[in-house]
Amino acid sequence: MSTTTSAVPVNDVSATAVRLAGIGKTFGSGADAVTALQGVDLDVSAGEFVCLLGASGCGKSTLLNLVAGLDEPTSGELVRPTGSPSFMFQESALLPWLTAGRNVELPLQLSGLSRSARRARAAELLSLVRLDGLADKRPHELSGGMRQRVALARALAAATGPDGTGGGVLLMDEPFAALDAITRDVLQGELLRVWDATGTTVIFVTHDVREAVRLAQRVVLLSSRPGTVVAEWQVTERHGAVGEQLHDDITSRLRQVIASHAA
Amino acid sequence: MPPETSLTKVSPAADTSAAELAGLDALDTPTVTRTPWWRRAIAVGLPPLVALVLSIAIWQILWAAAIWPEFQLPAPITVWQAVESRLLTGEVFSILWTSISRAFIGFLAALVIATPLGLLVAKVTVVRRAIGPLLSGLQSLPSVAWVPAAVLWFGLTDATIYFVVLAGSIPSIANGLVSGIDQIPPILPRVGQVLGARGLTSARHILLPAALPGYLSGCKQGWAFSWRSLMAAEIIAAGPLLGVGLGAYLKQGSDLNDISMVFSAIVLILVVGIGIELLVFRPIERRVLRARGLAAGV
Numbered sequence: 001m002s003t004t005t006s007a008v009p010v011n012d013v014s015a016t017a018v019r020l021a022g023i024g025k026t027f028g029s030g031a032d033a034v035t036a037l038q039g040v041d042l043d044v045s046a047g048e049f050v051c052l053l054g055a056s057g058c059g060k061s062t063l064l065n066l067v068a069g070l071d072e073p074t075s076g077e078l079v080r081p082t083g084s085p086s087f088m089f090q091e092s093a094l095l096p097w098l099t100a101g102r103n104v105e106l107p108l109q110l111s112g113l114s115r116s117a118r119r120a121r122a123a124e125l126l127s128l129v130r131l132d133g134l135a136d137k138r139p140h141e142l143s144g145g146m147r148q149r150v151a152l153a154r155a156l157a158a159a160t161g162p163d164g165t166g167g168g169v170l171l172m173d174e175p176f177a178a179l180d181a182i183t184r185d186v187l188q189g190e191l192l193r194v195w196d197a198t199g200t201t202v203i204f205v206t207h208d209v210r211e212a213v214r215l216a217q218r219v220v221l222l223s224s225r226p227g228t229v230v231a232e233w234q235v236t237e238r239h240g241a242v243g244e245q246l247h248d249d250i251t252s253r254l255r256q257v258i259a260s261h262a263a
Numbered sequence: 264m265p266p267e268t269s270l271t272k273v274s275p276a277a278d279t280s281a282a283e284l285a286g287l288d289a290l291d292t293p294t295v296t297r298t299p300w301w302r303r304a305i306a307v308g309l310p311p312l313v314a315l316v317l318s319i320a321i322w323q324i325l326w327a328a329a330i331w332p333e334f335q336l337p338a339p340i341t342v343w344q345a346v347e348s349r350l351l352t353g354e355v356f357s358i359l360w361t362s363i364s365r366a367f368i369g370f371l372a373a374l375v376i377a378t379p380l381g382l383l384v385a386k387v388t389v390v391r392r393a394i395g396p397l398l399s400g401l402q403s404l405p406s407v408a409w410v411p412a413a414v415l416w417f418g419l420t421d422a423t424i425y426f427v428v429l430a431g432s433i434p435s436i437a438n439g440l441v442s443g444i445d446q447i448p449p450i451l452p453r454v455g456q457v458l459g460a461r462g463l464t465s466a467r468h469i470l471l472p473a474a475l476p477g478y479l480s481g482c483k484q485g486w487a488f489s490w491r492s493l494m495a496a497e498i499i500a501a502g503p504l505l506g507v508g509l510g511a512y513l514k515q516g517s518d519l520n521d522i523s524m525v526f527s528a529i530v531l532i533l534v535v536g537i538g539i540e541l542l543v544f545r546p547i548e549r550r551v552l553r554a555r556g557l558a559a560g561v
Binding site: 107110138141146182186 | 451468555
């Protein structure tokens, strides 16, 4: 299932970055217990781009929290990425009292990197997301799309570590959902370019089938309440009739899953 | 899913996307218009100046109308002369120094006590339930109510004065910090956590800076309370062991039936209160809010 065609630029297919085997997560106990995840099996290879697709209540946030180490599973076996986790949210969540550059530096600062080294690395990452020379701007002086790119640079700083070899996983929780259509379109292209350039592993949560098909190498469909994996698709191409076909397949399956919750 | 054809996932021509992005950035970046400093100074400084001149004019007219006898309402010029004569002898400076140094030492001590207290109340649920209501209740207790008790405990000494100042300003500062922390968007601590900030590191890098605007307004209010409490304490608790501050000077004026002395004391108390606010707190607050894009009307 996880083998991909060689045309796709995958840095190291053999290594597993994240492994979830029979993962379950229940909140509370007794009559009030809520099962968010049940029997989730998912392997993500290093350097892979996986989209998790699901309606509300599919436990995607819970899943990301587990992978990030913010929460522990109730059952199952979980292999976490070796590097530090890094998150990107729907809102950029930049610290408003720090400049763009200092925001990117923060994860490096917390991991104890020297001032000059982290400044150099932050400049490098800002240039990667095409924000050269804007390190001294405050978040409120930037547009929504620019803020999201600063957040991407910060997440990359956390995921790749000081020298760019941290091997962390980028966890993205609908990062483009709050942007306007044009900006979202351009940023999706940017994300692919940055992913190509850095080779990080990406787990990307979205409600948007088109976004999933455009971005991912593999689309994983989750059911809701409790969340579990119901289907997976390999995406080997992005344009043309086959892409449309795939989009329609995934959409109809997603609708089936949603309809099954009617009762 | 049959993988018959395999197109590569390369992004479209890099130049085009770079240009698109640069265009979007140019269109979407918020524009900031900056007014020149002198126009801002006029806009900020002129209205209060006009108000001041008008109130002195009304005062002068009321005095000239002689509705009240001279010993109740002095002329503006007599009050000025009362200040001026003491300016020349230097007495004003020693009075001001006594009061301002007391207020500042009291305020700094209150900061040192109230900051950890506020952090505890904000972050520890049991502590909040236990003393949170008391803390906000104390804020509405006029600190002059502490003076009689303090006199009985400490006698007519500096300790009485400082106790009253602390009782007045600690609740404000602590409450300011608590509400500052309560207003932090929940996403920020979460971001700190995923970036690797735990415990004290999180307090230093996330919690305290995020709560700074609320904390500052608490400090501002705390300063106002400590100044007010100090005046109350100085007026009531006057004795040979205590230096003459503004409150004691006011009390002397009243004891001597010297209305121009009383008025000059009131004016000086006002001037110090407004001056510290304008020279110390306003610039700090302005800077903090400006850096976060929050300083619309400040």
